[in-house]
Amino acid sequence: MLCIKPCGETFSPLPPSLDSRLLSLQVSTLFIYASSDKMSTCTDLEKCMESLIEVFHRYANEDKDGASLSKKEFKKLVETELPNFLKAQKNPNLVNEMMKDLDQNKDQKVDFEEFLSLVNGLSMACERCYMLHELKGKKK
Numbered sequence: 001m002l003c004i005k006p007c008g009e010t011f012s013p014l015p016p017s018l019d020s021r022l023l024s025l026q027v028s029t030l031f032i033y034a035s036s037d038k039m040s041t042c043t044d045l046e047k048c049m050e051s052l053i054e055v056f057h058r059y060a061n062e063d064k065d066g067a068s069l070s071k072k073e074f075k076k077l078v079e080t081e082l083p084n085f086l087k088a089q090k091n092p093n094l095v096n097e098m099m100k101d102l103d104q105n106k107d108q109k110v111d112f113e114e115f116l117s118l119v120n121g122l123s124m125a126c127e128r129c130y131m132l133h134e135l136k137g138k139k140k
């Protein structure tokens with residue numbers, strides 16, 4: 001059973017838009033939760049969050065900088081984790097363009113927050129397809 005576990009002792013700098021005290025409180029709650037024995041009580045959403053964190057770090061940790069994805073790491077993540085999405089695209093330069101779009105602070109790397117905007121965008125697109133599908137199903 002997957003569950004949120006502590007992922008390290010250091011955290012990347014918090015975006016100024018977030019209340020850092022609130023966030024650290026939430027993080028410590030996650031730590032308490034992970035260290036309890038109730039591993040089987042993880043909800044679907046908690047499992048999703050853990051998967052996002054794990055997938056990101058699986059690729060980000062390939063070089064010395066585990067806090068962000070280099071261009072090479074990002075390419076590998078997209079090719080491995082989003083093969084169907086990639087197959088449906090016809091732009092051979094897509095991965096490079098995605099990276100450029102996501103890299104908000106222009107440091108040539110994709111950090112977790114920037115990675116989340118990819119997940120966010122793709123999830124919203126998928127949800128639209130899901131709704132269309134639902135509507136079609138109801139008309140029948």
Ligand SMILES: [Ca+2]
Binds near residue numbers: 059061
């Ligand atoms: Ca890295």
Ligand SMILES: [Ca+2]
Binds near residue numbers: 111
């Ligand atoms: Ca960046």
